[in-house]
Amino acid sequence: MNEKTVNPVLKQVLELGPTVIFFLIYLRIKDEVYTFGGTDYSGFIVATIVFVPILLVAMGILWILTGKLSRIQVFTAFMVIFFGALTAWFNDERFFKMKTSIVNGLFAVILGIGLLRGKSLLQYVMGDMIPMEQEGWMILTKRLAFGFAVLAVANEIVWRTMSTDAWVKIETFAFPAALFLFLWAQIVMLQKYVIEPDDPKS
Structure with missing residues (x-):
């Protein structure tokens, strides 16, 4: 389809x-x-x-x-x-709270494995959305792998040390906002690697 x-x-x-x-x-x-x-x-x-x-x-x-x-x-x-x-x-809320840590941790590990093999798995997933040179994808993948690892650790700290109310608010708003701003900042910084439609490299 x-x-x-x-x-x-x-x-x-x-x-x-x-x-x-x-x-x-x-x-x-x-x-x-x-x-x-x-x-x-x-x-x-x-x-x-x-x-x-x-x-x-x-x-x-x-x-x-x-x-x-x-x-x-x-x-x-x-x-x-x-x-x-x-x-x-x-009947244990800890499982759902741990989900964020595990998902972000797995993203970090998967991207890291790709980097060790000299590949950007992020490019494989998002290549159609952001036309960019290979070097740019490798840099973005390294930074995003680090970002996911930080989010995983941050979630562990939040749910283990703060109230459920605090976790729900941070999970719903703070973590997505942090990831969005991080990605936006990376795209801006890596703008020189973005391939324009009329660029001969595309």
């Missing part, structure tokens, strides 16, 4: 909406306790369980509209489902 053009605002809503909805649901029920099958579940765990189908519906709509899902989106969705299931099964 070929990729289709979709309104960029709608695309952003479908990509970011589930996380925002999780945040709003959590705020609404964070102090509640729900009993299912004789087991008590906190508002956080119920919000996590509800988040999974919301994410799947949003991804399904995105796939229908665009005809494509990125490998990162599919992987992230799998991790959310997996750790969401563990959270519900063991």
